[in-house]
Amino acid sequence: MLIETFIRKQLRLKAHRVTKVESGGDRMMIAIDRLGNRQLRCGVCRRRCRQVHSVRKEREWRDLSMRQMPLILRYQPRRVQCRRCGVRVEDVPWAEPWARVTRALAHAVARLGRELSWQGTARQYGLNWKTVAGIVQRAVRYGLRNRKRPPVHWIGIDEVSRRKGQVYLTVVYDLERRVLLWVGEDRTEEAVKKFFTQELGKRRCATLQVVCMDMWAAYVNLVREHAPQARILFDRFHIVKHLQEAVDEVRRSEMRRLTGQEKVTFKRTRWLLLKNPWNLTHEQKERLSTLVRWNSPIVRAYYLKESFQLFWEYKQEKRAQDLLCKWMRSAMCSRLEPFKKFVRMLRSHLSGILPWTKLRLSNGAVEGMNNKIKSISHRSFGFRNAQYFIAAIYHGCARLPLPEEI
Numbered sequence: 497m498l499i500e501t502f503i504r505k506q507l508r509l510k511a512h513r514v515t516k517v518e519s520g521g522d523r524m525m526i527a528i529d530r531l532g533n534r535q536l537r538c539g540v541c542r543r544r545c546r547q548v549h550s551v552r553k554e555r556e557w558r559d560l561s562m563r564q565m566p567l568i569l570r571y572q573p574r575r576v577q578c579r580r581c582g583v584r585v586e587d588v589p590w591a592e593p594w595a596r597v598t599r600a601l602a603h604a605v606a607r608l609g610r611e612l613s614w615q616g617t618a619r620q621y622g623l624n625w626k627t628v629a630g631i632v633q634r635a636v637r638y639g640l641r642n643r644k645r646p647p648v649h650w651i652g653i654d655e656v657s658r659r660k661g662q663v664y665l666t667v668v669y670d671l672e673r674r675v676l677l678w679v680g681e682d683r684t685e686e687a688v689k690k691f692f693t694q695e696l697g698k699r700r701c702a703t704l705q706v707v708c709m710d711m712w713a714a715y716v717n718l719v720r721e722h723a724p725q726a727r728i729l730f731d732r733f734h735i736v737k738h739l740q741e742a743v744d745e746v747r748r749s750e751m752r753r754l755t756g757q758e759k760v761t762f763k764r765t766r767w768l769l770l771k772n773p774w775n776l777t778h779e780q781k782e783r784l785s786t787l788v789r790w791n792s793p794i795v796r797a798y799y800l801k802e803s804f805q806l807f808w809e810y811k812q813e814k815r816a817q818d819l820l821c822k823w824m825r826s827a828m829c830s831r832l833e834p835f836k837k838f839v840r841m842l843r844s845h846l847s848g849i850l851p852w853t854k855l856r857l858s859n860g861a862v863e864g865m866n867n868k869i870k871s872i873s874h875r876s877f878g879f880r881n882a883q884y885f886i887a888a889i890y891h892g893c894a895r896l897p898l899p900e901e902i
C-alpha cells in the first residue's frame with residue numbers, strides 16, 4: 497500500500513485525498529487536496545453542500561508522529577455555500593473547526609494529560625503548554641456536555657485552597673460513585689449556588705439524601721435552601737482536623753511560655769500528640785510519657801483529643817450524644833481556650849454530627865481524589881488562572897468521556 501493511501505485511510509478521508517508525502521527535515525509534510533467533485537460539509541451545521549464558494553489560504557495541522565517524525569497536514573480549506581448557514585469554511589474530517597492539531601493528536605494529548613502534568617504532556621508531544629491547555633479545556637467542555645447524569649444520593653462538599661489558603665475552590669463529589677461532580681471558584685454561597693441550580697437543577701436536587709461537609713455556614717444554607725429533604729452530615733475528617741488544630745494551638749502557646757531548657761524537651765512533639773497512640777514506636781511512647789509527667793495543659797489537650805475519638809465507634813445515637821455531652825462538659829472545664837472554641841462549634845452543629853452513628857459516611861471515601869487535586873496543584877506552577885486549574889481538576893477527577901479520536 498502506498499503511504500498516501502495509508503494516511504488517507506487513517507484519516508478516513510472521503511472527500512479529500514493525499515496528494516504528496518515528503519519529509520521536510522525533522523517533520524513529514526502531507527499535502528491534502530479535494531477529491532474530485534465530492535461534496536464538502538458546512539463547518540457550522542455539517543450538512544453536505546453542493547457549491548464551493550472559494551478557496552482559502554493554506555493551513556497546517558499537527559498530527560501524531562510517525563517514528564518520531566511529527567506529521568504535518570497541509571490543506572487549503574474551501575468555503576462552501578451552505579443553504580442554511582450561508583458562506584462558511586468547510587468542516588475538515590481530521591480536526592475540530594479552528595483547531596491546529598488533528599483529532600487523533602488531541603485525543604492522545606488529552607489521555608496523557610490525565611496522567612502527567614500539562615508541561616510533561618507538552619514535552620512528550622513536542623507541543624507548547626498553551627496548546628495542551630487548550631486541548632484539555634476543549635476535552636473538558638466536550639466531556640461536561642456529554643457525560644451521563646444519573647441521579648445522585650450522597651454527595652460530599654469540600655474546599656481546596658490554592659496559594660496557601662488565599663484562594664478557595666469548592667469541589668463536590670458523588671460519594672456513591674466516587675467521582676467528581678462539580679468544581680467552582682470560591683466557597684461563598686453565591687458561588688457554590690451554581691452547583692445546585694446549574695449542575696443539578698431542581699429535579700436532581702430532589703434525589704439528594706445525604707450531604708457530607710465541613711461546618712461551614714454557606715454550604716449549610718445552600719443545602720437547606722435547594723435540597724431541604726437531604727440530611728446534613730458534618731464530615732468526620734473535618735471534625736478531627738479541627739480537633740487536631742486545637743491540640744496544636746495548645747502546644748504552640750505552651751511552647752511560647754516555656755524556658756530554653758524545657759523547650760528542648762518539647763521540641764518535635766507535635767506528631768507525638770497528633771498521632772494515634774497505637775502507631776507510636778517504643779521510643780516515642782517514652783517521650784510521650786515524659787511529656788505527660790511534665791506539662792499539664794498539653795496533657796489535658798492530649799487526653800481530650802483521645803477521648804473524643806471514642807465517639808466514632810458508637811452506633812446508638814442516644815449513647816453517642818451522652819458521651820459527647822460529657823466530653824463537652826469536661827472540655828469546657830479544661831481551661832484550654834482552643835478546646836472551648838471547638839466545643840462551641842460542636843454545640844451549634846450537633847444535629848449534623850450525631851447522624852454519623854447511622855450514616856457512617858464521610859469525605860474520606862474520596863480522599864484519594866483530594867490528594868490528586870493537591871498534586872495537580874503542586875505540579876502545575878502555571879494555573880495563575882483559576883479556569884485552567886478547574887479544567888485540570890475536572891480532567892483528572894470527573895471521569896469525563898473524551899471526544900472521539902477520528
Ligand SMILES: [Zn+2]
Nearest residue numbers: 538541578581
Ligand atoms: Zn451549514
